[in-house]
Amino acid sequence: MKTAGLLSRLYLAALFLFVFAPIVTSMVFSFNSDRFPTVPLGQFTLDWYRTAFARPEVWAAFGNSLIVALSAAALSTALGFATAYTDFRYGFRFKTAYLALALLPPTIPLVIMGLAMLAWLARLGLSGTLPGIVIAHTVMGAPFAMAICRMRLQQMDAALEAAAWNLGASPWRAMRAVVIPFSLPALISAYCLTAAVSFDEFIVAWFVSGLNKTVPVMILEILQGNVDPQINAIGTVVFLTSMTLVVVAQLLLLRRRDP
């Protein structure tokens, strides 16, 4: 029994090693002087960060990514919350179809979403623009936001809102005073998570971005050249950004679940 426990621990450790190896590698090599990294490591250096962030296009890409992620997250969260509230509060005909529409987008391969979005946005004259990317990322983020808000609403006593109505509050007032404050952790969490989704998404963005590149699209284009440790430096910054967002989102969710 003891050896079995040890074995299963070792197995788990190996699995987590596999999952986190690329993340850790990228961080370690971003501080390593060798152009073609191997073990043993070379010298400690900040050169890759200096070269990468001396380029104006890197800053421009970060600016684009930030604008896109913040806007797409706001839209996704609003859409996701409205949908989750609809599911929580109302029953109506074709509700199953409605929910299927709400949750379907993540199952469509990104390459296909990219192609379809490119064709559609080109017709609307929005391909190659930041609003185009925001639109695409909102479609992809809304289902995540919906799932998070729905889980939170599940924990709310449905009678709470009805009580507010009976006390004479209008539906809007009850929403403002009861539902939204209760859902706030989920709303913030959904905002962070959908911002992370947008910040890391590159396939659809690559199809529709044109000259307005976001960070991952720029990484993709550098990758098509040669091995370039600048990617590690940019990638580490990207990792830290999205990991911070995801960790904040999860802490908010976990904290409220087990008081």
Added chain:
Amino acid sequence: MKKRLSAYPYMWRLPLLIWQGAFFVGPLVLMVAMSFWLVRNYRMEPDFVLKNWDKMLGRDYFWNAYWVTFFRATLAAGLATLIAFPASCALAFRASDTARRWAVFFLIVPFFTSYLVRVYAWQVLLAESGPLNAVLAHLGLGPFTMLNSGFGAMVGYMTLVLPLVVILQTFSLAAIERDLIEASWNLGASPRATLFRVIIPSARVGLILGAVFAFILSFGDFVSPFYLGGSKPPTLSILIIDTTKSGQQWPRAAVVAVMMIVTLFVVAFAAVGAAYGRRK
């Protein structure tokens, strides 16, 4: 109380319908329609012809790509299920509640961090003169060519799908009633019989869902086959990108995309049937 038709419910219901109608259903419908359009003088014209379908489905390179993609995605789903299972069992049956929650927490993190940068890291790690081969050389092995091969692509697929598969399996395994397993022990079943006749059937839904998600994600992924698999043979997603980016052949790319969606639907429905269907 005065009964009146209120706009309130519709203010919450309609945004999704409008948004996903305009920017999710719309693009997909256009793409399907586009697969019947004509390209003349490098310009697309709305039409209803089967030329693109003929051109794509009549060629060997399409079907080669199709079966390579299908085979790899199936292999990735099977491998991920097998690799994840012992880990999920350990998390579900041996770990404490707190440990399990932390493990799931750490498995969600990579799902939302740049897949592209992780694949680049594998490119460095697996290189001919990279760290992994350097370590193996100390043991007197190698060097192995791991990049630009089916092996490389599979490493990438596992990076993409393993965390999700472990999470889904862990949840369904942890939901099995402990009494059921103990009853099986008490009735004298061997560990093997308990595993195959109690644990696996009870966790069927999670196991199948995990495999299906692994299939869907690997089937549509373009990064691993391109950057780790060397894009030879090409997969369907690489075919779509090549066809789209080289000029105006969007209708032909649309044909490939429609074939992919149909395949995924068939696989997903078959799997849901297997997961929720009546037990033998």
